[in-house]
Amino acid sequence: MSVPSSAAMPELKPARSEGQWAIVFRRLRRHRVAMFCFVVLIGMLTISALAPLIAPFERDEPNLRARFLTPMSVDNDGNLRLLGTDHLGRDYFTRLLYASRVSLGTAFFATFLASAIGITLGILAGFFGGWVDVIVSRTLEVIASIPTLVLLLIVVTVFVGREEDIPIPRFVTSIFAGFFAVQTREANIVLLVNIVLALFGWTVTARLMRGMAMSVREHIYIEAARALGASNFRILVRHVFPNSLPPMIVDFTLGVNAILLAESALSFLGFGIQDPTPTWGNMLNNAQNYMFQHPWMPLIPAMPILIASLAVNYFGDGLRDALDPRQRG
């Protein structure tokens, strides 16, 4: 006795001719702050990708006669030091460029890895339930019950210095070295830190995904799909995963932020990726040793961390708004 209408849609939703993603993109495009931040992020990624081309100096080239130069000063050879120099007279601007590659690369790669682990385990746990769920959930609880920083500390102490013993295929290391613009030898430890961060960063994603998968499982169309003879795997890939994607994307942006910070915190405690491989975190940590004499120093590496992190946060925020089905317009 009712008029067939698009009852499930909110009142003012305009024509549904657009796909859901198109709507999201349209909304996101109009979110000015988010778009600005997106542009900033892309800009940072581009610059970091082009680091070797842009960098005015050698990454590790010290100049003992040009130490602690303040930004915009000119060194004894008449070269402009855009952002000054560090305690060895290495060019801050150059190192920041290379560092952005490692830091951003790590942030994105480790988060990606963590998300992959978290999504897989979360889906498996939520979808199959039973003993799979128990294993995943308990592992999660155990990992989550020990403070992350502590775990990281212990694990990094165990492995750093032995990274050559870790059986990572050479080609992986080479790819990494290329990706992060570091020497192959340095790539080992970068990769290690990435893996460690990922191994302890998946719990939130997994928990979220587990919940999503459970609710999606209950959803009617899964039943329908199963009735049509779809295999478990097919259901997972075709239904559960896409439906859980939007919150995952938001979670991803949060993860990127968290890893950026975790990397710096590790460096602060003297672990993590080591000089001379520059990262924003270890540059910041080095700089803070000199802050009483040169208070501007920690600001230089802190800025990109702040900017990248703000951009990621704002972008994630905008994305969340855009993905929110209740959001009007």
Add this chain to the structure above:
Amino acid sequence: MTTFLIRRFVQMFFVTVVAAFLSFILLYLAPGGPIDELRGAQRQNDGMSRVDQTDVQRVRERFELDFYLPFRFSRWLIGWPSGPIFGAIGADWQVGCSIPGQVRLVYPDGRVEIIEEGCEVPLTLASIEDRRVSNGVFFGDFGLSQTILRDRPVMTLIMSRLPYTLSLMGTSILLSILIAVPIGIYSAVRQYSRFDYTMTTIAFIGSSLPSFVFGIFAILIFSILAQRAGLPYLPSGNASGARDWVMPYFGRIEAGSLVDRGLRFIMPVGVLTFINIAGWSRFIRASMLEVLQQDYVRTARAKGVKERMVIIKHALRNALIPFITLLAGVLAALFGGALITEAVFNWPGLGRLFIDALGRHDYNVVMALLFVNVVLLMIGILIADILYTIVDPRIRLS
């Protein structure tokens, strides 16, 4: 309810033991440690302090390194094995190795290598009868500190730091809640207002830099630079002054007085609160936004409920439900302290103790702190679950 509690306790028990065992293994796996330190001390020695096998053995004994790991763990956990069972059974059962055996491997190509393998002198139940052993963590005995406060009970050590961590964390958590909740609410109610944008930016900045950055900049600005400028300044660290000091315009401040302690409290609490507010206000805001869109809020308005009451009574109560999950960790945080902030401000709390213990291989102290942390976290989660059922009638413990 009872079944739930029983099941939960069993679960908590297993998670706690597994987590403890895992940390235990990791801890002993970490490089460094007493034997390394001993050998380090021996480096380039003058002969008089030379360390020989019996010295090594004594250190191994003191740190219980001569036990096999599972026994070491069970001694820590329940104080067993502490000798032959009922004084007689299993006197020759091997639970460890006093002196590891050495095996010389001769390879066909003539290479020779000596490796440690097997056991030269086994550690039997009978031989550990005289050893000092704690009653086991399970019975509330955390044993003795090994390096931080050598041979004194870990409990003494923890109790000496606990008040500082509790006051620091308690105050900052309380302040954070008191500030973050209204900010979150107001941001949500006035979504996209100038206030909201400002708060969002501040919150993002708070979560965009590692905490030590705020700490060192606070010290730089409020202590060093302020003092250099002759302005009233905040002491850079410690929980109380070692002696009286003079603050410009205010005069003499007595060491250990309330004013002294209060001034030293400001920066660490401020930094921690700032960071907490950053995260929590966003959380409350998101949760509140979600709730404000709910039908029952509209119903409340349609009933003629005052807007203030709509927010405070109808929306907030619902918005705070997910916040409970966040607060589940508070109990553990209260105890665990803030690792980095305590270190930066030289706050004599448990967080700093933890880092110190980790660095100096005081396994008993590290494990005690980790263990209590895990237990408190579990309790926190349990309380949160129970709290849920109180706050949200839809949830039942089953």
Add this chain to the structure above:
Amino acid sequence: MANVNREILRVEGLKTHFFTDEGVVQAVDGVDFVLHRGETLGIVGESGSGKSVTSLSLLRLVSRPGRIVEGQLLFDGVDLTSISEEQMRAIRGDRISMIFQQPTTALNPVFRVGDQIIETLTIHQGLQGNEAQQRCRELLTMVGLPDPERRMRQYPHELSGGQCQRIMIAMALACNPELLIADEPTTALDVTIQAQILDLMRALREKIDTAIILITHDMGVVAEMADNVIVMYAGQVVEYAEVKQLFANPLHPYTIGLLNSMPVLGDVRDELAVIPGTVPSLINPPVGCRFAARCDRRFERCTETPPMVEPEQGRRVRCWLYR
């Protein structure tokens, strides 16, 4: 018009727009009607036609970014658009109350239903304690909930959808409102419960002399309940008629379409006749007749904006066909 002096609500030129990033959504774009005491007015239309926004506008509950941009809402001679928020609040729940579509979500999950009813009584009538409890029990009994004592102590999730809707009705009627707005009160319920709720509402209408605005997309409900009907399409009123007239002789092609899509008992058609197309975007509504694109009787004139005409006494339609 016999009951001129019994007029309770006069809506004139109501326009409620939503100011979104994408543009101004003209959700309600010129709605006029008059409502008398004791009268039941049905508002029908598809989703997105603006009927719910109209009802929320009456209570000034349109949330940002929407706002009433034009028009008068004369309630008992007072223009609701010009009074203060505090005055408006005093009217809500007291003289005008509302029932929502999803009874289960419209009740606050963390409070006992009794308390939620009593809250209304406390706000508007100052009832407290036993007095309020007593009144609450009466209300629950009135809406046909047995064992009111127990119900009062229950939480919404412990009740079925129908029971929740009864609670909602009890809450809405707590202060004997002069106007009751029911926004799809039965949509979320299953069919047997729907009938019960409608019966209840009918019974209560007899009992307390209140005007009702019944918003629904269900023509059956309208037929059963309403005295007069407004058909809305794309933010505008396209037809106004007495209910019998409307069913007997619908004028606007959209109304005709709506009626055709209504299943008839005993009819075993696989599919109902569906009006092709969708409601147009309200950001840039089409020039001329807004229904033109979907109308099977459109002609050149439809590109011009049709005025409201009154082809018969008490009957209005917005269509060039009746010019």
Add this chain to the structure above:
Amino acid sequence: MGLLSRRAAAFALLALILPILAACGGTPPAAEPVVRETVVVVQTAEPIVVTATPDPDQVVEPTTEGEPADEADEPAAAAPSGAFSTPHPILSDVRVRHAIAYCSNRPELIESVYPFLSDEQKEELLMDTFLPQGHWALATENITTYPFDLERGQELLEEAGWTGEPVRSNEDGDVLALNFTTTNAQFRQTWGAVFIQQMAACGIQVIPTYAPGSWWFGSTTGLARREFELGAFAWVGQTDPAGRTLYACNQIPLPENNWEGQNYMGWCNERASIAITAANNTLDRDERIRQYAIVQEEFTRDMVSLPLFNRLEAYAASNNLVNFRADPTEYYTANAFEWELSDGGDTVVIGLTQEPATLWTLIESAAVQRVVSFLLGVPATTSYTYDFQPFGLTQLSTIENGAAVNEEVEVSEGDTVWNTDGEAVELAPGVEVVTADGETVVYESGTLTMMQLSVTDTWVEGLTWEDGEPVKQADFELAYKIDCDPDSGAVTLAVCRSMADVEFHDDVSYTVTFYPGVQWPTYFSGLLTFYPSHLVLSDGRNLADVPASEWSSLPEVVESPLSSGPYTIESWDKGQRMTLRANPNYFQGEPAVSTIIVQFVADTNQAVAQLLTGEIDVLGSETLGAGTEVEMVIEAGEAGTIQAFVVPSSTWEHVDMNLYRR
């Protein structure tokens, strides 16, 4: 539930085991037939000399100057058996090592870490051998020096067959690239970066690894396993040069000897090896100087370890503190009883990075503990400026002044002697000892002539405890009893075990007679100490009656010990500070500064901040370190905010070159 949890545990364990397996090295050794022999465990941490000493003929450093080494081309042929027998393809060539030495500009390295020093000051830090400038055993003749000489270095490399730009390579196309391993301390990273640049200027590619100290100095990792090509670290120089375990042939860590020894380079120069052993087997200072000269001559010629420079140490004290004394080989609190405050103040606050674990000196040797213990006790001697001065003793108990006697004694089978492993054993066939004429022999039968040392320490009169009780003979007896009891928790008992007899004469003196063969180089610096035998514990027991095993947990011993030093413990707020008051009964008179507060500040930045804001008066080198803070302290000193003391420390940086590959 139980079952499921077991599964969870198994899963967790699996997750844990995987990385462990990974850490243990991916590739297990090929499954070759291996002969297993069980080795008798040697009771010392010294190398297994008899069974595992590499044959000198095979392992002796194969090259001398002017004789090019071609092992790089045919390593297999020249390889003796055993691990680390493959000469390093690059570093085994002495010309390359010399080139590295010539290519390194050490003043520039110093400049990188201590830019504020004048050229003369930098000169003072430079080291040419393994002894610092001014050390009594430093050789000046016959040693090879390596001033910075880029051309010379490049010539040597060309000569050795390494050519090309920018990175040299040899005929086979092998690149002249070396791994450089050190700790991640910023100080090392700083000069490391410059070192890498200097090598690059010579065409040597140096690839750095900055590992955590826990790995680099771990007992089974890094340095101890010789996992490096070029490795940088520091030794702490001492008044006694020692050095046998660093440079003797039998001190090369190898898998064959269970990695004993500290000759990480694998340097076996027979002449040097004999000389260093001899130098450490005599108490005659002239003879020692002679032997050390030989070692230094060979050491610098072979250039297996490039000495760089002494570090700087900084101390800071507030302006009003008078008589603060900073010294490379003595703690700054050693003269705390002489401190005064020029502005009439009464309190000095000392900042310490760490809290002492205990105040019982016997069981703890950390620097922070020593800093505090100087305030609470009377040391027998002080060790300012690389030498010893009597303090609690009336004089150094040397052979020269007759306080000690080193006599030849005849020993025969059954006598207890001190063997070369540092054990007191009964003389029996097979025991290896050093005879009176300095030769190492394996005893077979008959009698041997060995040196026997006996030392009489005489303490000053008038030592009293804080409660006014004078120090007496029973106090020394108690200290001897406790300190030499294995249950006390003492780190090492080597000295105790070497004592054949102790005779107490009166309240201030005693004679210690060692076993034949014991020749401690620092025998004269006081052998025993004293404990308050009159102390009654809170539980009513007498301290003298408490067994040694309980001492480490007695608050009266470890937390608030009875002081005989210039200060007494008033309170100890765990984790925060210790408050000490001047001791009126101190034998040198009551100190001028009435209160010393020891404040524990873990974080260096925080410590510096407290120094700058005037919360802390004194920061020692253990807090200020050798790195970035030194400059800060100097600047503050120049600005007049504080008194800055910068002294060359006894710690010296060097680069070891591993001559062999595994």
